[in-house]
Amino acid sequence: MDSCSSDQPCLTQEDAIEAKAFIDLHKAARGRLADEERFACVSMNGGCTISLPSAPAIGLNRILDLTKHEDFDGAYNWMRERTGNRFLQVNTDTASDKLTRWIETKGLVAYGPGWAKLRRSTDAVSLPSSGAVNTRKVQPDEAEVFGAMMCAGFGFPESLTALWAAIVGRDGWSCFYALDGDTPVGTGAMFASGSFAWLGGGTTVPSFRNRGAQKALIQARLEEGADRGVSTFVVETEVPSAEKANISNANLAKMGFVHIYNRSNFIL
Template sequence: MSTTQKADSMVMPADIVPLLEQAEAEEMSEFQSLVVGEERTALSMASVRLRGGVCMSVGNDPDEYWNKALGFGFEAPVTTSLVSDVLDFYTTHQSRVAVLQFAPSVMPTHWERIAREFGLQRTAGVIKFAAPVETVIAAGRSAELAEGLSVEAVRPEHAANWAHTVVSGMGMKENCFLPGSIGTVGHPAWRPFGVRDGDGNYVAGGNLRIHGPVATLFAGATLPQARNLGAQGALVRARALAAREAGCEWLFVETGPSTPERPNPSYRNMLRYGFEIAYQRPNWVWKRPLTHGVSNSISAGSRSAAVS
């Protein structure tokens, strides 16, 4: 894995962006694939691989979080025709809203024109963090977990209780998050961990997904009554140790931006655990046009094909 030097002296892989984006795309796609049978049907779930990326749709999603398209721009360039194909997928599946996520490094020079054609609205998106596994392990050595709490790998018989805790701690509806989380327990690519109190109840949880030489921290959450007791620090360290055991060299994680007006504790925690900012990736939000007949997104794609 080739490397490049950042101004703050941490050596980052030269291919950090495709590693981050591909790991996340596979993570999201695999997570949704773990929802099967009647639950998948009830949630109106669908997905497709497209030009190196993935599009995922959850029709009955009250959080409007899981309709995501990402991982594009590395196997094939981001073009008008690509965006048209992505939005055709969401139009076909009658999605009300979808979020398109592109790393800044793959954006074409005429992206603003494409965004206007399809009515895509930019929002803040996420901060992508990266760190060597050993750096995170070292940063976590001083973390203290409050007396009476313990961190452990989740066993299959505890999967449902753990998953309910994570979903509740994140403040999300159960939708596909609950069955997907349950499905990760025992899966060879995932390493779920939980924090339990003295009565054996889960009060926090988090997941880890292995992707070759890298791993991603996924869905860390703590119930309100157990916050500020060291649970997240313990979970980060436990997952970093699991990543090292799996042979991973780098850890990735994302969280929302932090501003003076809207401080984000997770952002500060990532810096405390040894992570450094790789880049910020905005969200491009599409909403289904409320028109009859052919959607605006499809017709816009036809008009714009010449500039792709």
């Protein structure tokens, strides 16, 4: 068993489930996306490096959840060979002096406000009432529609529809729609492994925003996870600030999620 120390911490389960989700997303989609998309992912002692150059999102172009110092050089060198957006995510509050010096030596500069990691226990508080917005699971024959909605919500090119379509009906994943009548107006996904689950993929069509769709989707996933034996849920949002409202963070707080730490995004 690996030893843990302040200089080389062990990977927490809250971080491990996030890395597992993205590693599995790559496994699901790599054979469905065109070769020219150059979607690639490397698992590294529980963390990973992932790259999808045509996706604008940090989440699909980053080094995340590494704990072993020897992995940082390998991940950095691998990512530098990629194109598109490239980032390293680090909790600088707990980073060792050795890692801090490594970041400085590489000349990496923090980008944007960073990410907040939030957690919720299944039994933390009772769930609020479902409200006026209904939800349902995405059916396998709706995978392409779900993928297209996710791409539109995140500003991805339509060529990446298969990325999100690949997780519909896949073991470990649960995908949901928020509905306006019978019409899907929002999306949400959950990846569960053991007693932990990661939430992501939350989007709402512009004309239906601020009407409770995301809170309904959070609740649907919490209920689904509880039914599957999940005891802890985790999710990430942009770090909120006084200058910029963060509706996602606020919705999660209302649904019982609590902040556990922030990550800085260093641009490569």
